Amino acid sequence: MDKPRQPSPDKTSPLIPISAFFILGIIAASYNWFTNRLSLAFLIVSLLVLILGIKRKWRHNLAPAYIAFFLIGAMLASQQANPYFPKNHIKMLAEHYNAGERDALGISIEGVLANAPERFADKTRLYIDAKNIFTQKENIPVKGKILITVESPSVKFKYGDRLRFILKPRMPQNFGNPGEYDYAGNLARQDIYVTGYIENERWIAVIGGEEKHGLRTQIEGVRDKIRDFIDGSDAENSAIIKALILGEQGEILKAVRDAFAGTGTAHILSISGLHIGIIAFVSYWIILYALKQSERLMLAFDIKKIAAAGSIIPVFLYGAIAGFSVSTQRSVIMVTIFILSVIIDRKQNLYNTLAAAALVILVISPLSVYDISFQLSFASVLAIIYLAPRLQGLWTNEDKQAKAADLLPPHPIWPPIKNYLLNPFAVSLAASIGTAPFVVWHFHRVSIIGIVANLIAVPLMGFIAVSLGLISVLVSFFNQSAANLILLIVDIMLKTSIWAVNLFSQIPYSSVFTTTPTILEIVLFYILIVS
Numbered sequence: 001m002d003k004p005r006q007p008s009p010d011k012t013s014p015l016i017p018i019s020a021f022f023i024l025g026i027i028a029a030s031y032n033w034f035t036n037r038l039s040l041a042f043l044i045v046s047l048l049v050l051i052l053g054i055k056r057k058w059r060h061n062l063a064p065a066y067i068a069f070f071l072i073g074a075m076l077a078s079q080q081a082n083p084y085f086p087k088n089h090i091k092m093l094a095e096h097y098n099a100g101e102r103d104a105l106g107i108s109i110e111g112v113l114a115n116a117p118e119r120f121a122d123k124t125r126l127y128i129d130a131k132n133i134f135t136q137k138e139n140i141p142v143k144g145k146i147l148i149t150v151e152s153p154s155v156k157f158k159y160g161d162r163l164r165f166i167l168k169p170r171m172p173q174n175f176g177n178p179g180e181y182d183y184a185g186n187l188a189r190q191d192i193y194v195t196g197y198i199e200n201e202r203w204i205a206v207i208g209g210e211e212k213h214g215l216r217t218q219i220e221g222v223r224d225k226i227r228d229f230i231d232g233s234d235a236e237n238s239a240i241i242k243a244l245i246l247g248e249q250g251e252i253l254k255a256v257r258d259a260f261a262g263t264g265t266a267h268i269l270s271i272s273g274l275h276i277g278i279i280a281f282v283s284y285w286i287i288l289y290a291l292k293q294s295e296r297l298m299l300a301f302d303i304k305k306i307a308a309a310g311s312i313i314p315v316f317l318y319g320a321i322a323g324f325s326v327s328t329q330r331s332v333i334m335v336t337i338f339i340l341s342v343i344i345d346r347k348q349n350l351y352n353t354l355a356a357a358a359l360v361i362l363v364i365s366p367l368s369v370y371d372i373s374f375q376l377s378f379a380s381v382l383a384i385i386y387l388a389p390r391l392q393g394l395w396t397n398e399d400k401q402a403k404a405a406d407l408l409p410p411h412p413i414w415p416p417i418k419n420y421l422l423n424p425f426a427v428s429l430a431a432s433i434g435t436a437p438f439v440v441w442h443f444h445r446v447s448i449i450g451i452v453a454n455l456i457a458v459p460l461m462g463f464i465a466v467s468l469g470l471i472s473v474l475v476s477f478f479n480q481s482a483a484n485l486i487l488l489i490v491d492i493m494l495k496t497s498i499w500a501v502n503l504f505s506q507i508p509y510s511s512v513f514t515t516t517p518t519i520l521e522i523v524l525f526y527i528l529i530v531s
Contacts, residue, residue, distance in 0.1 A: 014062070015355035021066040022359060025073025026366045030081055034074045043071040077366040080189075090130040090144035091193040094169035106168040108134040110207070111146065113161045116220055116323065120250035124150045124201075127192075128163065147187065147195045153251075155201045159220040162208035167196040178516065181442075182370070189367050190326065219320050226321065229476045233484050235491040237498070240269065244461065245469050247271040247322040256498065259505040261443070264432065264450020265457045271322045273331040273377045274462055279318045280335050282467050283311040308342045315339075318470070327373040330361050334377065350385045354378065375438045383434020384427055387529070391426035428454045433529065437522040440514050449510040453501060460497045465490050 028034055050064035085091050090109075097107060111128035118125040126148040133140045148167065157163065172184040172195050187193070198204060223246060230238050230245070239251035249269055260266040267274065288307035291297050297306075319332040334357040341353040358378060361368055368374045395418060428451045440446050447453070468490045476483035504510055517525075 013349055013352040013355070015352050015359060017062075017066055018069050019355040019359045019362075021070040022073035022362060023369055025070040025075075026077040026362065026369050028070075029074040029077035030367065030370070034071075034078065039071045039075045039078070043068055043075070046071065073362070073366060076363065080365070080367050083191075085193075086143070088140065088142050090133075090142050090146060090169070091171075093133060093140075093142060094171060094194045097169055098171065106166045108164070108166050109142075109146070110134070110162065110164045113157055113159055113163060114145065116159045116223060117155050117157055118250055119153055119155075119248065121253070122151070122153055124152055124155045125250075126150060126155070126157065126163075130194075131162075144194065145190070145192045147192050148198055149195070150198050150201050150204070152201045155204075157201075157204070157206065158224065160217055161206050163204050164207050165198060165204045167198065169194045169196055171195075185367075185370065189365065189371065223321060223323065226473050226476070229473065229480070229483065230487070233487050235487050237491055237494040240494050240498075241465075241469055241487070241490060243269050244271075244275070244466050245321065245473060247325055247328060259498070259501050260457075261445070262447060262505045262511040263453040263457075263501050264439075264447030264511070265453050265501055267376065268457055268461045270373075271325065271328045271331065272373065273334055273381065274458070275466055276315055276318065276328075276331040276335045278462055278466055279470070280311045280315050280339060282463075283314040284308060287311060305343050308339050312336055312339055321473075326365070326368070326371070330368065330374060330377065333357060333361055333364075334381075351382075354381060354385070372438070372442050376435050379435045379438055380431040383430045383529075387430035387433060388427045391430060392423055395422055424455055425451070428452075428458075437517060437525050440517055441522065444516060445511055445513050447511040449504045449507055453504045456500045457497050460493050460500075465493045465497070468493070 025034075029039075046064045046067040050068060053064060093107075109128075109130055110132040111130040113126060114129045115127040118127070128146040128148060130142045130144050130146055133142050146167070146169070148165070172187045172193070174180060174182060174184050187195070227242065227246060227248075230241050235241055239253070240256070243249045243252055247270070252269060257266065257269070260269055284307050287310040288303060291303040291307060297303055315332055315335055319328050322328045324332075334354075337357040337360065338350075338353055341349075341356075346353060361374070432447075432451050432454075436446055468486055472483045472486035472490060475486060
């Protein structure tokens with residue numbers, strides 16, 4: 001008797017090869033291997049072949065679909081990598097300024113503050129939507145974004161303010177050193193092609209406020225109130241609290257950053273998929289607990305799906321409070337797609353869900369594939385999905401019988417050790433292994449102690465501090481005293497975490513500096529893991 005034919009991976013998880021070919025198309029376009037005109041011609045041919053294959057029920061009719069997604073990825077990436085700039089774009093005018101006789105004073109520019117000021121310990125960054133350039137003869141309407149660095153940490157500007165200033169525009173450039181941070185490329189992915197420096201905020205005039213209206217303005221108003229509440233509290237680690245709640249990392253001291261970087265826990269200081277996932281997890285259980293109080297709802301509906309759907313709202317609210325930066329947007333999209341997969345009963349195929357999240361993000365911004373946060377987020381999740389169960393299998397077999405316990409006398413302490421120590425250790429180890437090549441590639445440094453440090457820092461800062469911090473922020477709109485009390489508890493959690501991280505960072509060889517690996521070495525590393 002013939003065995004039933006097993007469904008092929010492209011049938012059970014069609015988005016995995018589709019996303020893979022889409023990413024390959026992005027990479028091909030970024031190296032200028034394809035032009036838009038050539039890609040469009042091949043795309044039309046592949047779509048015609050796909051339609052013909054579907055009509056005639058060809059066995060391998062998905063091949064033209066993969067080619068089509070490869071070409072779509074190439075076309076989208078090519079458009080983002082080589083955007084069209086109109087004559088009145090600020091980049092074109094800045095190039096003209098730098099190529100010609102430069103005015104000693106610079107150019108008089110008027111624009112609108114597109115984001116809340118990004119504050120650091122010794123400076124502030126302003127993201128400006130340019131509107132007009134003023135010359136002695138005329139007023140020239142312009143468009144495009146400018147990143148301005150002001151040598152002052154305490155500017156008073158707000159989102160939506162209309163500003164006028166004199167600036168010597170500069171074009172972002174990399175130094176060309178091997179393994180350096182792609183500063184110009186990172187700004188280009190944010191549609192920023194012009195930067196500038198202003199010595200003091202007094203050289204910037206506010207000529208109008210509330211230029212922008214609507215939901216974004218209201219959100220920024222809420223963020224201002226939260227920022228004022230945190231700054232006015234008695235918390236000693238207000239800079240870290242703002243990083244966890246508002247996504248503003250600029251005021252964190254360099255010594256603290258270095259300690260977290262050396263112990264592989266720096267990801268906790270930024271809004272990432274970890275934080276968004278924690279918000280979704282906590283919201284889900286709170287909503288589920290509330291729904292369980294009604295027997296009628298439990299009998300009439302699938303309350304787990306209702307709780308999952310309800311957790312999407314807090315996820316988007318947290319993303320809005322965090323400023324919806326590019327990395328936050330990606331994290332919100334990823335977590336939302338995972339929640340939707342639970343609602344539509346597709347949670348079993350996590351690889352397909354992860355591929356769907358990547359595809360959505362890359363359609364919106366194709367060159368995100370080169371962003372550090374994108375690479376680390378997806379590498380860590382993929383490693384946890386693939387490696388963590390296999391590592392946990394070292395002490396648990398398919399029948400859920402503890403293998404390691406066979407070597408020891410039966411004892412009631414074994415299940416807590418397995419559930420609260422060994423299983424989290426497996427998750428931390430899997431994430432560390434999965435992200436190691438990208439960490440070494442970008443930072444030329446790998447943490448040896450990070451696996452253990454994350455077991456302490458993630459629960460304290462990720463689960464407790466973030467959750468209590470958000471509760472404190474919510475309470476602050478009604479009762480400042482109670483909110484301050486909760487924030488002091490958060491501060492104690494942060495002090496404990498920082499103490500532990502500093503302790504780990506002082507251990508000899510807690511982190512090791514390495515040379516930049518080649519692409520071939522990275523590929524071989526992942527092949528070794530899969531093998």
